Amino acid sequence: MSLAVPLAALWAILSGCGVDSGPEEEGDRLVQTGRNFAEEHRYAEARHTFEKAIALDSLNAAAHCALGDLDARLGHVERAVQAYKAALAADSTYHRARHNLAVIEADRGHLPLAIELLERIPTYVPALRTLPLFYAKQGRYDLAEKGLHTALAVGGEDLDVRQQLGRLYLRQGRYDEARAALDLALAQDSTQAESHRLLGLLHLAERRYPEALAAFRHALALEPHLIEAHYNLSSAFLGLGQPTQAQAALARFETLAADAAQVAHLRRQLDANPDDRETRLQLAHHYRQLGRDDDALTHYRAILLADSDDLEALISLSGLLLTRRDDQEVLELCRRGISQHPEDVRTSKLHFARGYVHMRRSQYQEARTAFEHALALDSSSATAWNNLGHVQLSLGEEAAAQRALESAIAADSTLADAHYNLGSLFLQKGQLAQAQRAYRAAIVADSTFARTYYALATVYQAQG
Known part of the structure; x- marks a missing residue:
C-alpha cells in the first residue's frame, strides 16, 4: 500500500x-x-x-x-x-x-x-491525530483505535478523527460502530465529501445499493475529482445491475487514477531534483487534471521564484488565476510576460488573458486591443476571434464583429459560442434566416448549449 x-x-x-x-x-x-x-x-x-x-x-x-x-x-x-x-x-x-x-x-x-x-x-494533540493513520497503515488496528480515542479525550471533538474511526471500523467489519462514527462526522460538517463516501462504502458492504449510489453521488457532487468515489460508484452501479453506467464510472476512475500515478512518480522525481522546472510544470498539469489547483499554484509559483520571467509558468499561472477571478494579479503577470517576451507566439495567451479580464470588467476598448494583439501573434485562436467579435458587438461595430465571428468559426467550427454570437448578431440586424442557421449550427456543435434553444425559439416566434 x-x-x-x-x-x-x-x-x-x-x-x-x-x-x-x-x-x-x-x-x-x-x-x-x-x-x-x-x-x-x-x-x-x-x-x-x-x-x-x-x-x-x-x-x-x-x-x-x-x-x-x-x-x-x-x-x-x-x-x-x-x-x-x-x-x-x-x-x-x-x-x-x-x-x-x-x-x-x-x-x-x-x-x-x-x-x-x-x-x-504522546501529549501533543496533532501527533495524537496523525499517529493512528500510521498505525492503520501497518495494520495495527488496535493501536490505531486506542490512539484515536485518546485524541478525542485529549484534544476534544474532531471531524478528521471521527472519519478515521469510521474508516477503521469499516475495515474491521464493525458496521454499527462505523455508522455511529460517520453520523457524528456528518453532524459536524455535512459538506465533507469523504464522510459521504465512507457512508456509501458502509451501504455497499451491507448491499444496500440504492443508498450507496446516493451517497457516492453526493460525495462527487461535493468533490467531483474524488478518485476513490468514482470506483465506488462503479461498484454501486454493478450492484444495481447497470453495467453501462458502471463502465462509465470506472473509465473516469481510471483517467483520474492515471493522473494520480503520474503525480506520485513526478513527486519522487522532484524529491531527487527539486529545482527541475519541467517536473514542476508536469506536476502542476496533473494536479489541475485532478482538480487540485492549490497544489498546481504552488508549483507555478515555485518556478517563478527561481525565474520570475519564465513564460510557460506565467501563462499557466495567469490561466489558473483567471478561473479564480484574481484579475489584478492576472494583469500583472500578463504585463510581465508581454514585456519580457513580446515576439514569442506563446505570448498571445497572455494578451488573451488580459483581454478576458478587461472584457469581464466591461472595459471593451482595452479588451479589443488585447484580443487584436493576441491574434496578431496567433491568428488560429478561435476563442480569441470569438471574444473579439463579442467585444466589437458590445462596441456597436457590427461589420467588424461579423468578420471576427466568421473567422472564429473558420478556425474551429465546433465552437458553439461563436455560432451563438453570430446568430445573435443576425437576430439583432433582423436577418432571421441567417440567425436561424447560426443557432442551428451552435446546437450541432453543442446540443447542451441551452441558451441557443431559447434564442432559436425567439427566431421562430419572430418568423410567425
Whole structure:
C-alpha cells in the first residue's frame, strides 16, 4: 500500500498543527510575518524573513521549523528535513518540528521512523491525530483505535478523527460502530465529501445499493475529482445491475487514477531534483487534471521564484488565476510576460488573458486591443476571434464583429459560442434566416448549449 501523502494533504497536516507558544519578541514577530508571507504565496519574502530570524538567533526553533514548513510546501524535502532537525537541535521539546519531520519521513516511506518520532510526543494533540493513520497503515488496528480515542479525550471533538474511526471500523467489519462514527462526522460538517463516501462504502458492504449510489453521488457532487468515489460508484452501479453506467464510472476512475500515478512518480522525481522546472510544470498539469489547483499554484509559483520571467509558468499561472477571478494579479503577470517576451507566439495567451479580464470588467476598448494583439501573434485562436467579435458587438461595430465571428468559426467550427454570437448578431440586424442557421449550427456543435434553444425559439416566434 502506498504511503505517499498528497501535497495538499501534507501541507494541511504540517500547517494545521498550531505554533508552539513563546515570548513575543522580535524573532517571534519575524516568524509570524514570514508565515503570513507564505500564506500569501510570497515565498521569497517568507524565506528571507525566516532566515533573518535565524540570523538574529540561531537557536530560534520556531524559525527553523517555519523554514522547514516552507521547504516542504515547495517540494524541497531534504531542505525541510534539515530545517526540522535544526529546530529540534535548538529545542528538543519543539513538538511541531518533530511532528512535521515524522510526516515527511512517512511520506518518504520511512514509516517505522515516523512512528518512533510521534511516539516520543504522546501529549501533543496533532501527533495524537496523525499517529493512528500510521498505525492503520501497518495494520495495527488496535493501536490505531486506542490512539484515536485518546485524541478525542485529549484534544476534544474532531471531524478528521471521527472519519478515521469510521474508516477503521469499516475495515474491521464493525458496521454499527462505523455508522455511529460517520453520523457524528456528518453532524459536524455535512459538506465533507469523504464522510459521504465512507457512508456509501458502509451501504455497499451491507448491499444496500440504492443508498450507496446516493451517497457516492453526493460525495462527487461535493468533490467531483474524488478518485476513490468514482470506483465506488462503479461498484454501486454493478450492484444495481447497470453495467453501462458502471463502465462509465470506472473509465473516469481510471483517467483520474492515471493522473494520480503520474503525480506520485513526478513527486519522487522532484524529491531527487527539486529545482527541475519541467517536473514542476508536469506536476502542476496533473494536479489541475485532478482538480487540485492549490497544489498546481504552488508549483507555478515555485518556478517563478527561481525565474520570475519564465513564460510557460506565467501563462499557466495567469490561466489558473483567471478561473479564480484574481484579475489584478492576472494583469500583472500578463504585463510581465508581454514585456519580457513580446515576439514569442506563446505570448498571445497572455494578451488573451488580459483581454478576458478587461472584457469581464466591461472595459471593451482595452479588451479589443488585447484580443487584436493576441491574434496578431496567433491568428488560429478561435476563442480569441470569438471574444473579439463579442467585444466589437458590445462596441456597436457590427461589420467588424461579423468578420471576427466568421473567422472564429473558420478556425474551429465546433465552437458553439461563436455560432451563438453570430446568430445573435443576425437576430439583432433582423436577418432571421441567417440567425436561424447560426443557432442551428451552435446546437450541432453543442446540443447542451441551452441558451441557443431559447434564442432559436425567439427566431421562430419572430418568423410567425
